[in-house]
Amino acid sequence: MAKVERQAPKPSAGVYNRMAVLRADRGLSRQQLADALDINYQTVGFIERGDYAPSLELALRICELFELPMEAIFSLRPLTPLSEILSGQSPLEATRG
């Protein structure tokens, strides 16, 4: 069977990010993350959906908060899903065993 490539939709702001998965991983609501970053909760949603690319200053603050390097959170190219990185195989391959 041919391998199915999962292509993330191109964000309108042009920057891919892992904000949503990292926030979920920390068990935070958008409001809590917004409070920690001193921004509006809607801005968190805009960034997560790729509708807004944060400034360098805000991106650095996000990296500091999640204690991760910039390239782990933001990228100009589609990011590999974290589950794929952790398991070493794509989710589709994992479900096929």
Place this chain on the structure above:
Amino acid sequence: MSAIGPKQPTASSARQTKSRRWRRRQIIATYASYAVAMILESIRGHATLGSEARQVLFSAWGLAVLAFIVSLVWLVAPSVRYGLSSRSYRQPAPAELKMLRDQGVSAKQAHAMLSRPADERQRAIAEHARAVSYQILAPVVTFFAAYLIYAPRLLRNVWLPSTEIEQVGLLAGFVLLFSSLPAAVIAWSEPDPVPDDLA
């Protein structure tokens, strides 16, 4: 360890925000009602009407003015929520409000705690709205100035603001346009709120 910890969930202010379609109707209603009020005022000043027709015209004028005032308030309010203001306010959840009250925090202090300066996205929206407003206003003002200068020379029977009310109304219309257009641009262009944003 992360500098943030779980907190109380907050109420959705997104629910209070109206849809883009609704906001667009408000914008059209604001400017249309002002234009209607000015046209009716101009007719009242120029046309010879009976007392009954004058009464009907006055009622229509009153309705247009009322519609204008109400829609102007509704037009400006969502745009302030969307970031035209230099500060943004977060609506607290009832539980959060109760907790603050139990801690002896006054309403004024609570308001100060829950409001913060507009963030970079909100400032960018406001700046973009001002830039778009300028792009709209520049041709409008240029066209109208050209009309006032050249229309009486080139055309016959053109409308010109002749009475004091028409002149003041026109000037007030430009003041309204200058002051409210950035708010209107924001209210027109911002997408519908995503209910998921407070998840």
